[in-house]
Amino acid sequence: xxxSDEMVNVSEECRVSPPPNAVSEKSLPLTFFDxxxxxxxxxxxxxxxxxPHSKTQFIETPIPSLKHSLSLxxxxxxxxxxxxxxxxxxxxxxxxxVDGDSVSMTFAEFNRDFAYLIKxxxxxxxxxxxxxxxxxxxxxxxxxxxxxVFQLWNFFWVHLREPLMLEGAILPFYDRTMVKDPNKLxxxxxQHHQKIKFEGYRPLLPTSNILAAILLxxxxxxxxxxxFGSMSNVVTCLKFYSSMCLxxxxxxxxxxxSGEEHAKSMQLIDEDGFIIAxxxxxxxxxxxxxSNKGVLxxxxxxxxxxxxxxxxxxVGVAGSPGFAVYGIDFGLGQLQKRESISIDETxxxxxxxxxxxxxxxxxxxxxxxxxxNAFASIFTDGLMVYD
Numbered sequence: 483x484x485x486s487d488e489m490v491n492v493s494e495e496c497r498v499s500p501p502p503n504a505v506s507e508k509s510l511p512l513t514f515f516d517x518x519x520x521x522x523x524x525x526x527x528x529x530x531x532x533x534p535h536s537k538t539q540f541i542e543t544p545i546p547s548l549k550h551s552l553s554l555x556x557x558x559x560x561x562x563x564x565x566x567x568x569x570x571x572x573x574x575x576x577x578x579x580v581d582g583d584s585v586s587m588t589f590a591e592f593n594r595d596f597a598y599l600i601k602x603x604x605x606x607x608x609x610x611x612x613x614x615x616x617x618x619x620x621x622x623x624x625x626x627x628x629x630x631v632f633q634l635w636n637f638f639w640v641h642l643r644e645p646l647m648l649e650g651a652i653l654p655f656y657d658r659t660m661v662k663d664p665n666k667l668x669x670x671x672x673q674h675h676q677k678i679k680f681e682g683y684r685p686l687l688p689t690s691n692i693l694a695a696i697l698l699x700x701x702x703x704x705x706x707x708x709x710f711g712s713m714s715n716v717v718t719c720l721k722f723y724s725s726m727c728l729x730x731x732x733x734x735x736x737x738x739x740s741g742e743e744h745a746k747s748m749q750l751i752d753e754d755g756f757i758i759a760x761x762x763x764x765x766x767x768x769x770x771x772x773s774n775k776g777v778l779x780x781x782x783x784x785x786x787x788x789x790x791x792x793x794x795x796x797v798g799v800a801g802s803p804g805f806a807v808y809g810i811d812f813g814l815g816q817l818q819k820r821e822s823i824s825i826d827e828t829x830x831x832x833x834x835x836x837x838x839x840x841x842x843x844x845x846x847x848x849x850x851x852x853x854x855n856a857f858a859s860i861f862t863d864g865l866m867v868y869d
Contacts, residue, residue, distance in 0.1 A: 488590070489593050490589040490590055490593075490612045490613070491590060491593075492588060492589070493537070493541065493589045493590055493591065494541075494545065494589045495586070495587075495588050495589075496547055496549065496586075496587050497584035497585065497587070498552050498553050498556065498584055498585055498586075498587050498860050499553065499556065499582055499583065499584040499585075499774075499798070500554075500556045500560065500563070501552055501553060501554070501557060502581065503581060504557045504582070504584075504760070505557055505560045505579065505581065507578075507579065507580045507581065508560060508564075508578070508579045509576050509577070509578050509579075510561055510564070510576060510577040510578075510579075511574060511658055511659070512574055512576060512577070512668075513575045513661045513663065513668060513826055514590040514656055514661075514663055514667035514668040514670075514671050514781075515640055515661065517574065517668060517671040517672055517675060518671060518784070519627055520575070520675045520680070521672075521678055521680070522828075523684075523824055523827055523828045524684075524824065525800065525822070525824050526614055526820065526822070526823050526824040527628065527630065527820055527822050527823065527824075528613055528614075528684065528818055528819075528820070528823055529594070529632075529804060529807070529810075529817055529819075530599060530600050530817070530818045530819040531811075531812065531814040531815065531817060531818060531820075532596070532814065532815055532818060537591065537773060539770075540589075543588075544812070544813070544814065545589055547639060547640070547813070548812065549690075550637075550638075550640075551635055551638035551639040552585075552587065552635055553676050555631060555634045555635040555637075555638050556585065557719040557844060558634060558653055558654060559630075559631045559634070560579045560583075561579065561583055561653060561656075562575045562631065563578045563583040563584050563585045564578055564579035564583055565577070565578055566578075567648070573718060574668055574669075574672045586613050586615060589771065592612065592613060592710065593853055594609060599821075600613075600781070600818045601698060601846075602694060602695040602696070603694060604692045604694045604851070604854060604858075605692065605693050605694070605821070606690075606691075606693070606808075607689060607691045607692065607693040607848055608688035608689070608690070608821050610693065611686065611688045612741075612819060614685070614686060614823060616627060624762050628805075629805035629806070629807055630654065632810050633807075633810060634653070635810075635812075636810040636811065636812055639812050639813055640801060640813075656753045664780060665780055665781075667781055670844070677731045679844070686823065686824060686826065686827050687696035687827075689826055689827075689848075689852065690851075691826055691846050691848045691849060691850055691851075691854075692848070692849060692850070692854040693821065693823075693826070693846070693847070694847050694848075694854060694858070695844050695845060695846050695847065695863060696844075696847065697836060697842055697843070697844055697845075698843040698844075699839070699841060699842050700838075700841045700842060703841075703842075703843065709850060725791065725807055733779070734744065739760075743765055743853065757774045762785065762834050766796075771831040792820040794805045798828060798829060798830035798831075799830060799831060799833060800813045800822050800824070800825055800828065800831070800832045800833070801832045801833045801834055802833055803833055803834060803835040803843050803844075804835075805834075805835075806835055806840065807820055807834070807835075808820070808834075808836075808840075816837070817837070818836055818858075819837070822834075822847065823847050825846055825847075826848040831846060831847055832844075832845070832846035833845060833846075834846070
């Protein structure tokens with residue numbers, strides 16, 4: 483494999499801020515929803531667009547527009563360029579912004595085959611690492627923020643100015659007084675997290691894993707739905723839940739077939755964990771909503787429960803098909819591919835909506851090659867179970 487220096491030629495490195503004096507100095511306290519993610523890995527994604535024109539044209543047209551429209555978007559997403567501060571009196575950390583804070587932005591040429599990078603087939607994940615910036619321009623804990631800032635960034639790309647009315651734009655809401663915490667969950671989480679050294683941004687290190695994506699079409703999802711017919715009342719999350727059950731099962735089988743040690747059997751046992759960022763299982767939510775104790779009951783035990791999981795045997799979920807990004811074009815035409823590169827380190831599978839059909843689900847995987855081959859070989863059989 484060629485070195486990073488041979489594959490990437492940096493054209494411009496810059497910093498982008500909101501327009502001067504557009505945002506006053508602000509402090510944003512972290513709620514218990516934020517503190518949960520304090521020591522988790524950051525999310526890093528790559529978005530691939532075609533630009534079949536010369537380098538000169540790219541420098542003269544898209545680059546200035548991208549920088550200007552990002553500046554306008556950052557006015558509404560100031561936490562992206564702010565700094566995470568830890569008050570000396572051990573209070574919960576907060577995001578602090580002052581005028582002039584910025585994010586990094588890098589424009590570079592990459593000489594690897596574009597068609598190779600955007601396919602769903604197996605590719606070496608190390609081939610993507612030269613595209614990851616050393617100082618991430620947009621690197622956050624939750625894909626909801628990434629999707630929102632990209633949508634607003636694209637909105638300003640179209641207008642290239644701040645319209646009087648941001649019609650259809652999804653703007654963030656920063657009033658933390660609206661987040662009630664009667665059970666002091668923020669204090670519970672912070673008491674746990676302050677015992678752990680905060681390491682900040684850690685660049686991902688290339689592995690020898692293989693990156694691939696599997697597309698679950700609407701036909702596939704209907705077949706899965708039959709297998710979960712008894713849960714037909716869980717309409718809103720059925721596609722998500724059923725596809726995750728399938729992939730968790732295939733993941734466990736692939737681990738066994740590839741020779742990874744697995745105790746007792748290939749069934750899901752206590753050692754195998756499945757981590758989802760929110761409780762999306764409809765029946766559980768319905769039960770909680772019908773309770774006077776509310777949907778957050780038991781969340782104070784989350785840290786203890788999570789600590790008991792064998793993280794090496796756990797499968798996490800990154801992203802969601804609900805975070806539509808394939809409609810964001812930046813004037814460059816349709817987004818050709820989104821890759822969640824951080825799943826290579828976080829032992830997660832990624833979920834995105836289908837590029838050509840929003841009803842499909844694109845599942846991203848990063849495994850050692852022997853495990854990826856095992857997973858692919860049993861994927862079709864896994865779907866056939868639901869015929």
